[in-house]
Amino acid sequence: MADPVLSLRGVTAGYGPTHVLRDIDLDLGRGERLAVIGRNGAGKTTLLATIMGLSTLHAGKIELRGRGIARLAPFRRNALGLGLVPQTRDIFPSLSVEENLIAAQRGDATLEEAYALFPRLKERRRNGGVQLSGGEQQMLAIARTLMTRPDVILLDEPLEGLAPVICAMLMQSFEDLAKDGTRSVVLVEQHARAALAFADRAILMSNGAIVHSGPAAELADRPDLLHRHVGVGQTPKGDA
Numbered sequence: 001m002a003d004p005v006l007s008l009r010g011v012t013a014g015y016g017p018t019h020v021l022r023d024i025d026l027d028l029g030r031g032e033r034l035a036v037i038g039r040n041g042a043g044k045t046t047l048l049a050t051i052m053g054l055s056t057l058h059a060g061k062i063e064l065r066g067r068g069i070a071r072l073a074p075f076r077r078n079a080l081g082l083g084l085v086p087q088t089r090d091i092f093p094s095l096s097v098e099e100n101l102i103a104a105q106r107g108d109a110t111l112e113e114a115y116a117l118f119p120r121l122k123e124r125r126r127n128g129g130v131q132l133s134g135g136e137q138q139m140l141a142i143a144r145t146l147m148t149r150p151d152v153i154l155l156d157e158p159l160e161g162l163a164p165v166i167c168a169m170l171m172q173s174f175e176d177l178a179k180d181g182t183r184s185v186v187l188v189e190q191h192a193r194a195a196l197a198f199a200d201r202a203i204l205m206s207n208g209a210i211v212h213s214g215p216a217a218e219l220a221d222r223p224d225l226l227h228r229h230v231g232v233g234q235t236p237k238g239d240a
């Protein structure tokens with residue numbers, strides 16, 4: 001890939017002395033949509049954590065726009081354009097929606113942009129984080145990350161535990177985020193079908209390694225691979 005925005009080479013990482021990721025090579029193009037698929041414990045969250053600097057890097061290189069970032073603290077990586085929406089959402093429950101957004105604001109990011117993406121948050125702007133539904137909390141978590149002006153957005157299982165109608169709304173927001181082609185979006189999802197329909201390219205992870213990488217549409221036509229590598233109950237057809 002010519003001039004990837006993000007590049008990992010020979011990355012082995014984990015938590016303390018534990019090794020979880022094994023020899024990961026990955027390039028992400030500018031504006032690319034990448035789906036990361038795999039069963040529970042495959043290492044998907046650890047991959048995002050490693051890109052953000054939230055795990056222990058044992059070996060390998062991580063570059064953002066050609067600059068080595070492996071030694072930088074997470075907040076420095078965020079300032080350079082990496083934004084993580086964690087599975088835990090990490091909103092401030094005691095602050096209002098608007099206060100949550102302002103607390104995350106960096107540079108010329110505006111509340112209007114966040115509210116344009118999620119009009120529901122504007123309606124709920126004076127509500128406390130704790131008063132929000134699960135779907136609204138996820139919208140707030142995504143909007144908070146957007147307020148840091150990332151050009152690479154890492155989404156960790158954003159659909160988990162949410163009703164189908166909310167999942168559809170969130171998938172539409174990811175389309176909106178990616179549509180002008182300047183932001184790259186990495187979507188970790190157990191809803192394999194939804195993730196593959198969104199993505200340009202997909203990687204399958206198993207046991208801390210990338211076991212398949214290719215066009216998302218191609219993987220969508222490989223029920224054998226999806227069956228083997230996506231967790232129990234994730235039937236390849238008819239998944240949300």
Ligand SMILES: Nc1ncnc2c1ncn2[C@@H]1O[C@H](COP(=O)(O)OP(=O)(O)OP(=O)(O)O)[C@@H](O)[C@H]1O
Nearest residue numbers: 015018020038039040041042043044045046047190
């Ligand atoms: N903080 C931690 N300390 C030690 N080991 C961890 C830690 N977090 C995760 N692991 C281990 O790393 C492995 C990969 O976990 P990870 O959360 O990256 O998988 P995942 O593919 O994101 O799965 P899930 O869908 O359950 O989040 C698992 O064996 C897990 O037990």
